Amino acid sequence: MEARDVMTPDPACCSPSDSVKDAAALMVGNDCGEIPVVDEGGQLVGVITDRDIACRCVAEGKSADTPVEEVMSSSLVTVTPDARVDECCKKMEDNQVRRLPVVDDQGKCCGIVSQADIALHADKAETGNLVREVSEETEKAATVGCC
Numbered sequence: 487m488e489a490r491d492v493m494t495p496d497p498a499c500c501s502p503s504d505s506v507k508d509a510a511a512l513m514v515g516n517d518c519g520e521i522p523v524v525d526e527g528g529q530l531v532g533v534i535t536d537r538d539i540a541c542r543c544v545a546e547g548k549s550a551d552t553p554v555e556e557v558m559s560s561s562l563v564t565v566t567p568d569a570r571v572d573e574c575c576k577k578m579e580d581n582q583v584r585r586l587p588v589v590d591d592q593g594k595c596c597g598i599v600s601q602a603d604i605a606l607h608a609d610k611a612e613t614g615n616l617v618r619e620v621s622e623e624t625e626k627a628a629t630v631g632c633c
Contacts, residue, residue: 487570487571487607488567488568488569488570488571489565489566489567489568489569489570489571489574489586489588489597489599490567490568490588490597491571491607492571492574492599492603492604492606492607493567493588493597493598493599493603494518494597494598494599494600494603495596495597496596496597497516497518497521497522497587497595497597497598498512498515498516498518498521499521499522499523499524499595500512500521500522500523500524500534500554501523501524501525501526501554502523502525502531502532502553502554502555502558503553503554503555504553504554505550505551505552505553505554506534506539506543506548506550506551506552506553506554506557507550507551508554509521509534509539509554510536510539510550513536518598518600519535519536519537519584519585520533520534520535520536520585520598520600521533521534521535522587522595522598523554523555523558524594524595528592528594528595529592529593529594530562530564530587530589530593530594530595531560532554532555532558532559532560532562533558533559533562533585533587534554534557534558534559535559535585538557538558538559539557542556542557543556543557562587563577563581563583563586564586564587564588564589565577565586565587565588565589565599566588566589566590566591567588567590567596567597569588571599571604571607574586574599574604575604578601578604584600584601585598585599585600585601586598586599586600
């Protein structure tokens with residue numbers, strides 16, 4: 487099974503200049519916790535997560551009108567549509583992330599693979615291992631995507 491088989495295709499995206507409020511509205515409207523951030527050419531330049539909004543915007547007293555680029559995560563871990571699901575799991579585990587943007591050959595976001603996608607399609611052992619590894623506290627995890 488490959489990323490293309492489990493990913494959410496064509497996710498809602500925002501631009502770096504969009505407001506945090508607009509990104510949050512996209513999260514609500516699409517029932518998700520991460521929005522890919524793309525430039526004018528559609529290239530993936532970052533992601534904004536609900537955690538980014540809480541830690542880098544709200545906790546720091548910034549307004550809802552703050553541009554996404556000020557609080558987004560720009561060190562990206564991505565996969566291609568032909569990545570095997572076990573490779574997706576390994577990347578999530580190694581980087582302790584719950585979602586992976588899927589990019590095409592031109593670097594454009596064409597999907598997202600989440601823990602939930604894997605839980606719906608992978609076997610129970612693989613899913614349990616993924617959740618355990620991603621959730622394990624490490625020094626790196628304590629600082630990624632926050633304050």
